[in-house]
Structures are given as structure tokens and as C-alpha cells.
Amino acid sequence: DAGVIQSPRHEVTEMGQEVTLRCKPISGHNSLFWYRQTMMRGLELLIYFNNNVPIDDSGMPEDRFSAKMPNASFSTLKIQPSEPRDSAVYFCASSKTLTYNEQFFGPGTRLTVL
Amino acid sequence: SQQGEEDPQALSIQEGENATMNCSYKTSINNLQWYRQNSGRGLVHLILIRSNEREKHSGRLRVTLDTSKKSSSLLITASRAADTASYFCATVIIIQGAQKLVFGQGTRLTINP
Numbered sequence: 001d002a003g004v005i006q007s008p009r010h011e012v013t014e015m016g017q018e019v020t021l022r023c024k025p026i027s028g029h030n031s032l033f034w035y036r037q038t039m040m041r042g043l044e045l046l047i048y049f050n051n052n053v054p055i056d057d058s059g060m061p062e063d064r065f066s067a068k069m070p071n072a073s074f075s076t077l078k079i080q081p082s083e084p085r086d087s088a089v090y091f092c093a094s095s096k097t098l099t100y101n102e103q104f105f106g107p108g109t110r111l112t113v114l
Numbered sequence: 115s116q117q118g119e120e121d122p123q124a125l126s127i128q129e130g131e132n133a134t135m136n137c138s139y140k141t142s143i144n145n146l147q148w149y150r151q152n153s154g155r156g157l158v159h160l161i162l163i164r165s166n167e168r169e170k171h172s173g174r175l176r177v178t179l180d181t182s183k184k185s186s187s188l189l190i191t192a193s194r195a196a197d198t199a200s201y202f203c204a205t206v207i208i209i210q211g212a213q214k215l216v217f218g219q220g221t222r223l224t225i226n227p
Contacts, residue, residue: 004156033215043157043202043217056214091156098213102147105156 004106006092012112018080021109023092024073031098034067034077035091037108043091049075050098082113119218120203126224133190135221137203138183144206144213146179148188151200151220160188160201193225 005024013019025032033048047057049069057067064083069075079086089110093103121136137146145164149157163170163179163186170177176189190197200220206213 042219045214045216056209058209093156101162102159103157103215105158107156 004092004094004104006090006106006109008109009107010110010112012114013082014114015083016081017113018078019082019086019111019113021077021090021092021111023075023077023106025075025092025094026104027073029094029096029104030072031095032069032075033093033095033103034075035093036088037091038088046077048098055098079111082111084113087111087113120201120221122221123219124222124224126226127193129193129195129225129227131193133193133197133223133225135188135201135223137186137188137218139186139203139205140184141205141207143181144208146177146186146206147204147215148175148177148186149202149204149217151202153199157202190223193223195225195227197223198225199223 004026007022031050034046035043036046037043044059046059047067048055052069065079067077089108091105091108093105095103119138127133143165145162147162148160150160151157161172161175161177163177165181168179174191179186200222202217202220204215204217206215
């Protein structure tokens with residue numbers, strides 16, 4: 001199994017541009033999570049899905065952030081428009097169920113907004 | 115304030131020594147998990163301890179949980195240079211009927227050869 005796959009691994013963009021981060025969870029996992037990690041705020045849960053349905057998006061910082069999961073093998077996190085304070089490492093993770101056993105993390109996308 | 119707070123924030127020891135990291139939390143939990151993060155990588159799950167368990171072992175790792183003190187500790191015995199990483203505790207809490215996994219700020223562990 002390839003594990004959780006994220007793309008791109010690095011993204012540099014200018015303020016105001018749209019950014020789309022992609023994630024492919026582990027096959028057979030029903031739950032998918034998006035996190036953001038910064039030095040100042042640590043690891044923050046942004047949103048999570050169960051069976052492709054968003055369960056809790058209370059961690060999404062602003063309306064500029066949106067996430068979708070059109071099918072069991074693909075999810076996107078979109079920022080539009082991006083701002084410098086969005087610079088962070090964004091992680092996608094998946095787990096078999098929503099009962100919080102082991103979560104498997106992807107390698108992350110390092111986003112820099114200039 | 116953090117649900118899970120690790121202590122210390124940074125720890126530097128010599129290879130072969132034991133490393134102990136602590137985690138305190140505030141609310142009742144379903145379980146507590148420890149993760150490791152190597153620089154530039156995603157988090158890797160190490161061990162899970164349920165609220166009705168007091169101690170758990172996995173290889174060189176030993177985790178304890180004291181629900182009366184709302185604290186947990188992670189002990190790495192006979193440390194190796196490869197153990198250099200950040201270690202996070204994560205607690206499962208229930209907010210408005212939904213389970214959430216909340217991570218602490220982590221302990222940065224450095225093993226000196």
C-alpha cells in the first residue's frame with residue numbers, strides 16, 4: 001500500500017491566488033482528515049469526512065477555505081484567495097473508521113504564500 | 115488552551131539513555147495516542163492507550179496513563195539517534211456529539227550520539 005498520497009509536496013504562490021491541495025487516502029479507509037501545522041499554532045484539525053461526508057468543519061479558519069470529498073479515494077482542500085498567513089504545512093490523514101484508532105498521515109504539502 | 119500539553123517542550127539526551135515525555139490533558143478522554151514526527155515528514159502513530167488501561171508496552175516504548183491526574187507519559191528506553199524526532203500526544207474528546215482527535219504542541223527530542 002502506498003499510504004496516504006498528497007500533492008503537490010510544495011506550493012509557492014502569490015497572495016490572492018487560488019490554491020488546491022489534493023489527497024488520496026488509503027484504500028478501504030472510511031475517514032479522512034485535513035490538518036494544518038505551523039510553529040505558532042501547532043497541529044490543527046481543519047475538517048474531517050466520514051464516508052465522503054463532512055462531519056465537522058469547525059476548524060476551518062475562514063470562508064476562504066473549503067474542502068470536498070467527491071469519492072472515497074480523493075479529497076481536495078482549496079484556499080481562495082490565499083493570504084501569507086495561510087503559509088503552513090497541510091497534512092491529510094486517513095483512518096479505517098471514525099472511532100479514532102490509528103490515523104495514517106500523508107507527507108504533507110508545504111504551502112508558502114508570498 | 116491546549117487539550118494536550120507535552121512536557122518538556124524540548125529534551126536532549128545521550129544515546130543509550132532513557133527519554134521520558136509527559137502529556138497532560140483537561141477533559142475526559144476515550145483514549146490517548148502518541149505520535150512521532152520526523153523533520154519534514156507526516157506524523158506516525160506509535161501507540162494507543164484506552165482510558166481503562168494504565169500501562170502499555172510496544173518494543174522500547176512504554177506508555178502510562180493516569181486518568182485521575184489527567185496525564186500520560188511516554189518512555190523510550192535505550193534511546194538511539196534514530197529516535198530524534200518530535201513526539202505528540204493526542205486525545206480523543208467528544209464535542210457536540212462528534213469525536214475529535216486533539217494534538218498537543220509536542221516534545222522535540224534530540225538524541226546525541
